Amino acid sequence: MAIFVPYAIIISSDVVSEEAQHDKELQNVLNALPDTPTVEPILSVFLLYHLYLLRSGGTSKWSVYIENLPKTSLRPIHWNQEEIVVLQLAGTSISRAILAKLSFLKTYYDALRQVDGWFQTITWDDYLLAESWVSSRTLSCPRNDKPILVPILDLVNHSSVRNAAWEMTLEGVELIREPVDIPAGGEVAIAYDLDRGTGERLYRYGFIEDESYDCISKEVVLFDVSPSRVFGGNVVRLRLEVVKGGFSDLSFLNYENWYTLSSDRN
Amino acid sequence: MRIGILCRVIETNDRMSVLPVCTDTRQLGCGFGIWNVRQDGEHGDPRIAICPQGGGVKQFDTPDLESILNALKEGGVFPQARVLALEKLKALVGYHRDKIWRPSQQDDYETALEHYPTVRREIWNMVKIWCVQEGKLLDEAWDVLVEQLSK
Numbered sequence: 001m002a003i004f005v006p007y008a009i010i011i012s013s014d015v016v017s018e019e020a021q022h023d024k025e026l027q028n029v030l031n032a033l034p035d036t037p038t039v040e041p042i043l044s045v046f047l048l049y050h051l052y053l054l055r056s057g058g059t060s061k062w063s064v065y066i067e068n069l070p071k072t073s074l075r076p077i078h079w080n081q082e083e084i085v086v087l088q089l090a091g092t093s094i095s096r097a098i099l100a101k102l103s104f105l106k107t108y109y110d111a112l113r114q115v116d117g118w119f120q121t122i123t124w125d126d127y128l129l130a131e132s133w134v135s136s137r138t139l140s141c142p143r144n145d146k147p148i149l150v151p152i153l154d155l156v157n158h159s160s161v162r163n164a165a166w167e168m169t170l171e172g173v174e175l176i177r178e179p180v181d182i183p184a185g186g187e188v189a190i191a192y193d194l195d196r197g198t199g200e201r202l203y204r205y206g207f208i209e210d211e212s213y214d215c216i217s218k219e220v221v222l223f224d225v226s227p228s229r230v231f232g233g234n235v236v237r238l239r240l241e242v243v244k245g246g247f248s249d250l251s252f253l254n255y256e257n258w259y260t261l262s263s264d265r266n
Numbered sequence: 267m268r269i270g271i272l273c274r275v276i277e278t279n280d281r282m283s284v285l286p287v288c289t290d291t292r293q294l295g296c297g298f299g300i301w302n303v304r305q306d307g308e309h310g311d312p313r314i315a316i317c318p319q320g321g322g323v324k325q326f327d328t329p330d331l332e333s334i335l336n337a338l339k340e341g342g343v344f345p346q347a348r349v350l351a352l353e354k355l356k357a358l359v360g361y362h363r364d365k366i367w368r369p370s371q372q373d374d375y376e377t378a379l380e381h382y383p384t385v386r387r388e389i390w391n392m393v394k395i396w397c398v399q400e401g402k403l404l405d406e407a408w409d410v411l412v413e414q415l416s417k
Binding site for chain 2: 074079080081082083085086087089090091092093197198199202207208210211212213215216217218219220222236238240243244246247250253
């Protein structure tokens, strides 16, 4: 085992709820969150609250963690106006998703700004940064599929030829070495999501794994622009292995996009 | 894979007329219906029956996509469903393939700065690589779809 992180310092929605029960200021802002089916906005607010405490000269259990989180990101939600224009002109499948994401985040940010108190000190850039901390650093808890932040472990970088992997135990999360040699001074790396495509990796983590022009994306997320959309049925995740398999397996189409693709409902 | 919409349709209609194949069943050369065969108050996953025209009733558990496709095979419509889906996929892939930027040697960062002075070099390069890599997948998907549909 290379690293062990006990549950006591892992941030989950349960930890946030527990702290909010004893902290009215945090609770007020959490209560102002629009209805959300996901945990990420809750974790973002939690990190922002502790960022605010840190800036106010206070300390908390999470101060050191917050202090050491990166203060910049190359994720597209942080790109400037011209960079977003370039992205849109490039016509990638994720161009639209980024604008939609920014608009979604703005709705949340504006709702939280209605609350008096500490959130008034949080800027739009702070909010985007917290979103990136959560998006790019959470692990999915195998017990309930909910995202969790695992301090220290989330410093480990990605490599497709990983030499370590994480595992959840009864006591916490362990980073375990793979049975390969790691030379002195060599970096310990895990594989984030091996199957993500080039665009989605950049969208989620702010980097491209293989910067070669010869490389082919492992996946592309396609948005159907036809007027026959049905709920989530306008999104198709097209994977390289499906293409290589001659589309013999169409099970990647979920019911909604199967229905959209195979019917004309103009 | 669960099918929320399908389950809701089944719960609210006696006969499910929405089929994941096409809107006009006459095109398929065989009419069929999908029915909820669970009784009111009966617990458990919805159970469906498919009734191919002129054929016997077949019943299937768990209406996930695979089961539906298996059910449709019984009606002899799976090949048509596959062709329809491939054609629609081809249209979708073609749309994105036409739209994506195809960077050339001339699209260097210095030239880009003339039009977009605040674009950072690392972002410009990432977008270029991103487009090249996604473009390759779209091209490959297009070729395979054309080949499959020509069979």
